Amino acid sequence: MTTVSVVMPAYNEANGIPEFLAEITNAFTGLDTRIFVVDDQSSDDTAQVVEDWSAAHGGVVTLIRSTPNAGHGPTTVKALRAGLGADPQVVVAVDGDGQFYGADLRRVADLALTGTVDIVEGVRTHRGDPLFRQIASFATRTLVQARAGVRPSDANTPLRGYRAEVLAPLLDLVPADAYTPNLIISAASRRRGLRVIELPVESLDRRGGEAAGSTWGQRRRSLPTKRFLTFCVNATKQWFGAGR
Numbered sequence: 001m002t003t004v005s006v007v008m009p010a011y012n013e014a015n016g017i018p019e020f021l022a023e024i025t026n027a028f029t030g031l032d033t034r035i036f037v038v039d040d041q042s043s044d045d046t047a048q049v050v051e052d053w054s055a056a057h058g059g060v061v062t063l064i065r066s067t068p069n070a071g072h073g074p075t076t077v078k079a080l081r082a083g084l085g086a087d088p089q090v091v092v093a094v095d096g097d098g099q100f101y102g103a104d105l106r107r108v109a110d111l112a113l114t115g116t117v118d119i120v121e122g123v124r125t126h127r128g129d130p131l132f133r134q135i136a137s138f139a140t141r142t143l144v145q146a147r148a149g150v151r152p153s154d155a156n157t158p159l160r161g162y163r164a165e166v167l168a169p170l171l172d173l174v175p176a177d178a179y180t181p182n183l184i185i186s187a188a189s190r191r192r193g194l195r196v197i198e199l200p201v202e203s204l205d206r207r208g209g210e211a212a213g214s215t216w217g218q219r220r221r222s223l224p225t226k227r228f229l230t231f232c233v234n235a236t237k238q239w240f241g242a243g244r
Contacts, residue, residue, distance in 0.1 A: 005035075005083030
């Protein structure tokens, strides 16, 4: 049995992901760890960079090429399922943009491995988000509270640690095409009365490129793009069961 699966969706992270993978492997020294990167058909060399890095470091990373481009939500679901396939005790999920310290991933894993909690949520601190993202974060917390009766501190955090036996049934509730799988899991875990611990972690700028990232085609960090707004509309419809 693998002790920990670290899983991450990645899109156009060729410049920053080698540093992030190196930091993770160093942080998880001493644990039987497998890393799974699901590349969402990046338009840059992310997939090749990951393959080359893994080959140079003992094959510690399993690359999964996702085609066609599916978006962050479905790629996250695919990554979580890949991690479960390694039969781990704990699955640690994080985005491939490297906005966390490897040491904080290890803290999440160690807490989950104690067996005293079911899910560890990394609550991002010092985020410095523009106003539109602060509004979106407030909305996600409100949506989860309305559904689950409990208000999370960071409803959509991508850094999470799961006991494998808890994650498997939760994933059965998440559609493969989910726009916001983390929100669905945040609500479902609280409605089921699972032991969820919120762990403060440092939030960093995206590694290796523009801090705003490439997912939303961001050019001006202070303003939302049409792609971001469209995503919010579609995600809200899906959350309330419309358009399915």
